[in-house]
Amino acid sequence: MSDQAHTEKILLGLEHALDRNDLEGFVQFAKQIPIQDVADFLFYLHSNRRVDAFRLLPRDLGVQVFAYLDPEVGEGLIGNLDDHERQHLIAGMDPDDRAALLEELPEKVAGQLLTALPADEQALTKRILAYPEDSVGRRMTNEYMAVRAEWTIAQALEHIRTHGRDAELLAVIFVTDEQGLLLDSLRLRRFVLGDPGATVESIMDRKFSAVRAEDDQEKAVETLQHYDLLALPVVDANNHLIGVVTIDDIMDVASEEFTEDFHRQGAVADLGMSLREATIGLLWRKRVPWLVTLVFFNILSGAGIAYFEDTLEATMALVFFLPLLIASGGNAGTQSATLMVRALATGDVRMQDWMRLLMREITVAISLGLTMAVAVALVAWARAPEVAVVVGLTMTCVVLMGSLVGLLLPIVLSKFRCDPATASGPLVTSVADVCGVLVYFSIATWYLGIGQIPGE
Amino acid sequence: MSDQAHTEKILLGLEHALDRNDLEGFVQFAKQIPIQDVADFLFYLHSNRRVDAFRLLPRDLGVQVFAYLDPEVGEGLIGNLDDHERQHLIAGMDPDDRAALLEELPEKVAGQLLTALPADEQALTKRILAYPEDSVGRRMTNEYMAVRAEWTIAQALEHIRTHGRDAELLAVIFVTDEQGLLLDSLRLRRFVLGDPGATVESIMDRKFSAVRAEDDQEKAVETLQHYDLLALPVVDANNHLIGVVTIDDIMDVASEEFTEDFHRQGAVADLGMSLREATIGLLWRKRVPWLVTLVFFNILSGAGIAYFEDTLEATMALVFFLPLLIASGGNAGTQSATLMVRALATGDVRMQDWMRLLMREITVAISLGLTMAVAVALVAWARAPEVAVVVGLTMTCVVLMGSLVGLLLPIVLSKFRCDPATASGPLVTSVADVCGVLVYFSIATWYLGIGQIPGE
Incomplete structure (x- = not known):
C-alpha cells in the first residue's frame, strides 16, 4: 500500500540512487511506487537533474511516466533528449497526449518527430490535431472495445x-x-x-x-x-x-476549466499552464490587460469626484467615508457576481430564472444595505455628525447598486455568449466604484443643500 | 441515444401526462430517459407539482430518481409524503445518501424514520452518521466486491x-x-x-x-x-x-469543494446548498459577516485620509486620483491572491516554494506597476500636472504592495491551517486600500513639501 511513510522512503531512495547515478537502484525503487509518484519525483527536480533521472528509467516506464508529467515540464525535458530518445518516446505515447505535446513543441521539431512516426500513427495524430483546440476530439482515444x-x-x-x-x-x-x-x-x-x-x-x-x-x-x-x-x-x-x-x-x-473560471473571476487571463512554471513575461501579459482596462473605469470615478469638487470642498468630512462607501458597494457586488457565475457554470440556475433571482437579490441587498447603513451611520455620528445621514443613505444605495451590477453583469455576458466569469470581482468593483462616487456626492449635494448640483 | 431533441420530446410528454394525471403515460415516458433526466424534470417543477409527479413514479424508480435530486429539493419533497411512502423511500436508499438525508431532516422526523428501518440498515446508518461531516466515512458505501x-x-x-x-x-x-x-x-x-x-x-x-x-x-x-x-x-x-x-x-x-473555494474567494461563506433554493435569510447570513468585517478595514482608510487632511486641502487634485490608485492596488492584489489560492489548492505550488515565488512576484509586480505608472502619469499630466509625479510613484508602490499582500496572505493563512481561499478578493482589496491611502498621502506630503508630516 502506498502510504505516506513508505512513499517518502522510496523517494529518498530515488534521490540517493540518482546522486550515485545508480541505474539499477533507481529502477528498483521506481518500480515500487505508482507511475504518478515517479512523475511527481521528476516534477520537483531541477531541470538538469530531471533529464538525468529520466534517462535512468527503462524506455517503457519512461513513456508511462512522461504521460503524467506537467506539459511544460515534459516540453522542457524533450528538448534535452537526443533524436533517437525523442522518437522512441513520441512513438510510445497515447495518441491524444502525443498530439497535445507536438502542438506545444517548436514547429520544426514537431514536424521532424511527426515524420519519424509509423504511417498509421502519423495519420491518426494529424486527424486529432485537425480538431479545434478544447474540443472533445483533442482528448479522445481510439483504443476502445x-x-x-x-x-x-x-x-x-x-x-x-x-x-x-x-x-x-x-x-x-x-x-x-x-x-x-x-x-x-x-x-x-x-x-x-x-x-x-x-x-x-x-x-x-x-x-x-x-x-x-x-x-x-x-x-x-x-x-x-x-x-x-x-x-x-x-x-x-x-x-x-x-x-x-x-x-x-x-x-x-x-x-482546468475550473482553474480558468477561478482566474477569470480574479481578473487574470487564462494562464494555460502551471503557475509554478510560468515566466515573468507570461504573468505580466496575463495580468496587465485587465489592470489597464480597469484604470479607465477608475478614471471615471476620479472625474466624478472632480465634478463634485464644490460639494467636497464645502464638507471635507465626506472624503473620509469615500473609501468605505465605494468599497462596500464593490464587496457586495463581488459577492453577487461570485454566486451567479458559479451557479450559471454548474447549471444550478438557468437564464430564464433571472427575474425571480433579481427580485430576491433586491430584497437581500436592501437588507444588507440597511444593516451596513446602521453600522456606518453610528460611526459617522461619533466622528462627523453632519454627514451621518448622507453616509447611511449612500450605504444602502451603493450596496443595492453593487449587488445588482454583480447579479446582472454575468447574466448579460452570458446572453451575449461571453463567459459569465468575465464579470470578475475587480470589474464589478470598478463599475460599483463609479456608481458609488456619483450617488454619494449627489445625495450629499442634495441633502446638505450645497448650492445647486454643479453644472445646473 | 439521448440527444437533445429526443429528450425534449420526452420532457414535453411527461409534462402533458402530469397535467392529465395520466399514470401510465407518465411512467412510459419516464422509462425512456436516464434517471438523471427524470430528476431534472422534477427539479424544475413547482414544489406542489413535484410531489404529484413523484407520486406517479413506480416505487423503485422513485427511489432511484430521488438519489439524483438536489438535497434541498429532496428534503422538501419528503416533507410532503405520508409516513408509509417516506419509510419505503428511506429503506430503499443507498446508505450514504440515506445518512445525508436523515441529517438534514428535523430530528423528530429523522428519529422516526430511523427506527422504522430494519435493524442492520439502522446500525449501518448510525455508523455512517458517527463519522465527522465532510469525512470520507460519510460518502462510503459497503456495497463492494x-x-x-x-x-x-x-x-x-x-x-x-x-x-x-x-x-x-x-x-x-x-x-x-x-x-x-x-x-x-x-x-x-x-x-x-x-x-x-x-x-x-x-x-x-x-x-x-x-x-x-x-x-x-x-x-x-x-x-x-x-x-x-x-x-x-x-x-x-x-x-x-x-x-x-x-x-x-x-x-x-x-x-462542491470548487464551489466552496469559489464562493470564499468572493467573500461569501459556504452556502451549503443550491443558490436557486437559498432563502433571503440564508443569503443575508452568508454575506453580512464579511461585508461588516471589511467595513473596519475601510474605516482605517478613512482614518488615514483624515490624518492627512492638511495635505489634501492643500492640493485637492490628489483626491481625483484616490479611487484609481487604491483600486489598482486592490486589483493587482486580487490577481496575485487568485493565482496563489488556486495553485495551493491544486498542489501546483507548495509552501516551501514561497521564497522563489516571492522573488518572481516582486519582479512581475514592479513591471506591472511601472506600466500602470506611465499610463496614469500621462493622464495626470494632462489634467493636473502638479500631482503627476506623485501619482506615478504611488501607482508603482501600490501595485507592488497589493501584489505582495495577495501573494503572502494565502501563504500565511495556509501556514496557520486556515483555508487560503479566505484571502478573498474583497479582503485583499481592503487591505491594499488602507496601505494605498497611507502611501499615497505620505508620498504627496513629502514630494509636494506640504509642511511637515502632520503630527510631527
Missing part, C-alpha cells in the same frame, strides 16, 4: 479477452453495427454478470449519451458528470463511433 | 457473478485476507483478461492507495484524481477494508 448486438455475451467476452489488452478503458464496452453505427454503451459488469448464452441485444437499454468530436470539452464534462459515466463515446455526424473520452481525462478537463 | 488472493481468477469471477449484482461499482475489485485486511485494489478488466487458472495473487502488484473513513473528503478527491482511480478503498486503523468511495461521488465532492 466495441462488440456487436447479435453476438452472445460469451462471444463478446471472448472478443474482449482477445482484443482488449491495449484498450485504455475496459470498464465501458460499446455496441455497434457492422457499419460502426453506435447502438449502446454498457458497463463491463453487465457482460460479467450476464447470462453467457444470451445476446448482447438482450442487455441493451439504448439509454446512452454520446458527444461529437467537434463538441467543446466542457460539454463532455457536463454529460459525463450528469449521467455518472466512466467513459463517453465520441461519434461523427452520422453517429458512427470514432473514439472515447475517459473519466480520468474528463476530471483533468474539469479541473 | 472483495475476493481472496489464493483463489484462482475463475473462482474470483464466479464469486463476482454470484454476489456482485448489488455492488455499487464492479469496475474495481478488492483483494482481502480472511481477516478482511486489504491486500490490493484491482480493476475488473484484470480478471476478465487474466488466465482463469492463475491465482489472484499472480495479478496483484500491491501498488494501491487507500483512505481512512475519518479522512477529509478532500483527501479522497486528491488521491483518486492523482492516481486516476475509479474507486478508492476505505480502511480502518488496522487497514481492514470497511467500504469504498466511488468516482461519481468523488466528482460531486470535487464540484
Whole structure:
C-alpha cells in the first residue's frame, strides 16, 4: 500500500540512487511506487537533474511516466533528449497526449518527430490535431472495445479477452453495427454478470449519451458528470463511433476549466499552464490587460469626484467615508457576481430564472444595505455628525447598486455568449466604484443643500 | 441515444401526462430517459407539482430518481409524503445518501424514520452518521466486491457473478485476507483478461492507495484524481477494508469543494446548498459577516485620509486620483491572491516554494506597476500636472504592495491551517486600500513639501 511513510522512503531512495547515478537502484525503487509518484519525483527536480533521472528509467516506464508529467515540464525535458530518445518516446505515447505535446513543441521539431512516426500513427495524430483546440476530439482515444448486438455475451467476452489488452478503458464496452453505427454503451459488469448464452441485444437499454468530436470539452464534462459515466463515446455526424473520452481525462478537463473560471473571476487571463512554471513575461501579459482596462473605469470615478469638487470642498468630512462607501458597494457586488457565475457554470440556475433571482437579490441587498447603513451611520455620528445621514443613505444605495451590477453583469455576458466569469470581482468593483462616487456626492449635494448640483 | 431533441420530446410528454394525471403515460415516458433526466424534470417543477409527479413514479424508480435530486429539493419533497411512502423511500436508499438525508431532516422526523428501518440498515446508518461531516466515512458505501488472493481468477469471477449484482461499482475489485485486511485494489478488466487458472495473487502488484473513513473528503478527491482511480478503498486503523468511495461521488465532492473555494474567494461563506433554493435569510447570513468585517478595514482608510487632511486641502487634485490608485492596488492584489489560492489548492505550488515565488512576484509586480505608472502619469499630466509625479510613484508602490499582500496572505493563512481561499478578493482589496491611502498621502506630503508630516 502506498502510504505516506513508505512513499517518502522510496523517494529518498530515488534521490540517493540518482546522486550515485545508480541505474539499477533507481529502477528498483521506481518500480515500487505508482507511475504518478515517479512523475511527481521528476516534477520537483531541477531541470538538469530531471533529464538525468529520466534517462535512468527503462524506455517503457519512461513513456508511462512522461504521460503524467506537467506539459511544460515534459516540453522542457524533450528538448534535452537526443533524436533517437525523442522518437522512441513520441512513438510510445497515447495518441491524444502525443498530439497535445507536438502542438506545444517548436514547429520544426514537431514536424521532424511527426515524420519519424509509423504511417498509421502519423495519420491518426494529424486527424486529432485537425480538431479545434478544447474540443472533445483533442482528448479522445481510439483504443476502445466495441462488440456487436447479435453476438452472445460469451462471444463478446471472448472478443474482449482477445482484443482488449491495449484498450485504455475496459470498464465501458460499446455496441455497434457492422457499419460502426453506435447502438449502446454498457458497463463491463453487465457482460460479467450476464447470462453467457444470451445476446448482447438482450442487455441493451439504448439509454446512452454520446458527444461529437467537434463538441467543446466542457460539454463532455457536463454529460459525463450528469449521467455518472466512466467513459463517453465520441461519434461523427452520422453517429458512427470514432473514439472515447475517459473519466480520468474528463476530471483533468474539469479541473482546468475550473482553474480558468477561478482566474477569470480574479481578473487574470487564462494562464494555460502551471503557475509554478510560468515566466515573468507570461504573468505580466496575463495580468496587465485587465489592470489597464480597469484604470479607465477608475478614471471615471476620479472625474466624478472632480465634478463634485464644490460639494467636497464645502464638507471635507465626506472624503473620509469615500473609501468605505465605494468599497462596500464593490464587496457586495463581488459577492453577487461570485454566486451567479458559479451557479450559471454548474447549471444550478438557468437564464430564464433571472427575474425571480433579481427580485430576491433586491430584497437581500436592501437588507444588507440597511444593516451596513446602521453600522456606518453610528460611526459617522461619533466622528462627523453632519454627514451621518448622507453616509447611511449612500450605504444602502451603493450596496443595492453593487449587488445588482454583480447579479446582472454575468447574466448579460452570458446572453451575449461571453463567459459569465468575465464579470470578475475587480470589474464589478470598478463599475460599483463609479456608481458609488456619483450617488454619494449627489445625495450629499442634495441633502446638505450645497448650492445647486454643479453644472445646473 | 439521448440527444437533445429526443429528450425534449420526452420532457414535453411527461409534462402533458402530469397535467392529465395520466399514470401510465407518465411512467412510459419516464422509462425512456436516464434517471438523471427524470430528476431534472422534477427539479424544475413547482414544489406542489413535484410531489404529484413523484407520486406517479413506480416505487423503485422513485427511489432511484430521488438519489439524483438536489438535497434541498429532496428534503422538501419528503416533507410532503405520508409516513408509509417516506419509510419505503428511506429503506430503499443507498446508505450514504440515506445518512445525508436523515441529517438534514428535523430530528423528530429523522428519529422516526430511523427506527422504522430494519435493524442492520439502522446500525449501518448510525455508523455512517458517527463519522465527522465532510469525512470520507460519510460518502462510503459497503456495497463492494472483495475476493481472496489464493483463489484462482475463475473462482474470483464466479464469486463476482454470484454476489456482485448489488455492488455499487464492479469496475474495481478488492483483494482481502480472511481477516478482511486489504491486500490490493484491482480493476475488473484484470480478471476478465487474466488466465482463469492463475491465482489472484499472480495479478496483484500491491501498488494501491487507500483512505481512512475519518479522512477529509478532500483527501479522497486528491488521491483518486492523482492516481486516476475509479474507486478508492476505505480502511480502518488496522487497514481492514470497511467500504469504498466511488468516482461519481468523488466528482460531486470535487464540484462542491470548487464551489466552496469559489464562493470564499468572493467573500461569501459556504452556502451549503443550491443558490436557486437559498432563502433571503440564508443569503443575508452568508454575506453580512464579511461585508461588516471589511467595513473596519475601510474605516482605517478613512482614518488615514483624515490624518492627512492638511495635505489634501492643500492640493485637492490628489483626491481625483484616490479611487484609481487604491483600486489598482486592490486589483493587482486580487490577481496575485487568485493565482496563489488556486495553485495551493491544486498542489501546483507548495509552501516551501514561497521564497522563489516571492522573488518572481516582486519582479512581475514592479513591471506591472511601472506600466500602470506611465499610463496614469500621462493622464495626470494632462489634467493636473502638479500631482503627476506623485501619482506615478504611488501607482508603482501600490501595485507592488497589493501584489505582495495577495501573494503572502494565502501563504500565511495556509501556514496557520486556515483555508487560503479566505484571502478573498474583497479582503485583499481592503487591505491594499488602507496601505494605498497611507502611501499615497505620505508620498504627496513629502514630494509636494506640504509642511511637515502632520503630527510631527
